[in-house]
Amino acid sequence: MLKKSLFILFFISCTLFFSGCTSPYIGKSRHEIVDIIAQDYKASPKDIYIRVSPRSNWVFNHPGEILNDPRRGKTMRQLEQWGILPYKKFWYDGSFFTLLTFKNDIVIKAEEIYGGGYGFKPFAFVFLLIAPLFL
Secondary structure: OHHHHHHHHHHHHHHHHHHOOOOOOOOOEHHHHHHHHHHHHHHOOOOEEEEEEOOEEEEEOOOOHHHHOOOOHHHHHHOOEEEEEEEOOOOEEEEEEEEEEEEOOEEEEEEEEEEEEEEEOHHHHHHHHHHHHHO
């Protein structure tokens, strides 16, 4: 009985904590987003992937190219949505992007989108099978 009560308390506290979290990108301009990408680039210099459509990523060698690339710069300034900063999740095989929606050069919406891969990792299924034993 005590384990179930602790589990319910933990679930409620996590729900309350994460429901109050908002995206740090909301209200930022395109230039501020590029500055965030530049900070990530400084930490680990590598190619920068920007998702521009569900099946297309553009690759940039440096953050300064995102808005100023003569081949794509004007288009990046006009796109209504970008997927930025691909990241991995522990339970999933693949990558995720933060999809930013712009209006008048300001981010009005940020959401997580799946960028591809095999999906749910098989070992996670084993964990779900044994989890009830600990409740």
